[in-house]
Amino acid sequence: MIKERLAKFHTILSQRGVDAALIVDPANIRYLSGYSGDDAYLFISPTQQALITDSRYTEQAGRECPEYQIITHNLPHNSLFQAIRQLCQEGQIHRLAFERQHLSYLFFEQLGQSLASSVELIPVNELAESLRYCKSAAEIALMRQACAATDQAFSQICRYIRPGISEKDIASELLYIILGQGCESSFPIIVASGSNGSLPHAIPSDKIIAEGEFITMDFGCCYAGYHADMTRTVLIGQPTPLQQERYQLVLEAKHQAEAALHSGAIAKNIDAAARDFLTKHGYGEYFCHGLGHGVGLDIHEAPSLNRVSERVLSSGCLVTVEPGIYLPGWGGIRIEDTVLITDSGYQSLFTSPLELQCL
Ligand SMILES: [Mn+2]
Structure with missing residues (x-):
């Protein structure tokens, strides 16, 4: 079920002309990964599917999200933003979509400051929501x-x-x-x-x-x-x-x-x-x-x-x-x-x- 949703999601990413998406909305995260906890982020590109969370949820994410690489962020060694920066580097991401309805201004600022200059942040509406509109x-x-x-x-x-x-x-x-x-x-x-x-x-x-x-x-x-x-x-x-x-x-x-x-x-x-x-x-x-x-x-x-x-x-x-x-x-x-x-x-x-x- 998650595999089918991800396949459709990849099509949406290419239609929107972006290389990857950062998903922060809890309902969208649940829809695309099966994860039911809090404080998580999905990074999805055609070649990478990562769920980033903190150590309270690492085991739960591993159980619920077999399709995803689970990354634990842990200050000061590996901050959330460092993890996203590294994923962008590994995937050679230039255009990273984010959910403009759900991302806070502070998060946007911090993300922008931490990413390499070659990565452009693209605000998008209704990425996962467009799939959620009609229920299976x-x-x-x-x-x-x-x-x-x-x-x-x-x-x-x-x-x-x-x-x-x-x-x-x-x-x-x-x-x-x-x-x-x-x-x-x-x-x-x-x-x-x-x-x-x-x-x-x-x-x-x-x-x-x-x-x-x-x-x-x-x-x-x-x-x-x-x-x-x-x-x-x-x-x-x-x-x-x-x-x-x-x-x-x-x-x-x-x-x-x-x-x-x-x-x-x-x-x-x-x-x-x-x-x-x-x-x-x-x-x-x-x-x-x-x-x-x-x-x-x-x-x-x-x-x-x-x-x-x-x-x-x-x-x-x-x-x-x-x-x-x-x-x-x-x-x-x-x-x-x-x-x-x-x-x-x-x-x-x-x-x-x-x-x-x-x-
Ligand atoms: Mn009502």
């Missing part, structure tokens, strides 16, 4: 596992929620369930009840859950590096007519967006399908964020589904669809699925019910 069958299988665990977590948390517990209680129970399934939490769990629901990214608080309140939970299981992302808004007790009406509007906005999803669709048109529907019903101004985002080895990656993105969706893209309305003083509703784009449409990777769950 193996990646989709891992995402299905992450999503199945997330479905399981939702059904378990629904049995736990009752009036009198706090938002923090729900978040800690969700985390416990996620970890118990052999997963990590994809991101810090959001739990927002009652009027806190108007904060799209509320931090779980000590607020006590009360009868008649909506509870929005945004969470996901991360399995083998792949991030599921789900939001459900549930109700304690029975809905008022206004609560029911607003929930149905958000759910219908989600359906409208999904009906526009297919390989070849333009990202901003998907956002518009949901946004136009909510605007038509008077709630457009309360939908204050983009409709969704790509998801995979990063929780947020290409393609973004927002008002301006011209990206063309492809079969194999994984995206979230997550319309919401947020009314200060009243609360909020968000419903989110992680979905796979297919030639003819889309497929949700979740099976959890979308209809309002009254607990």
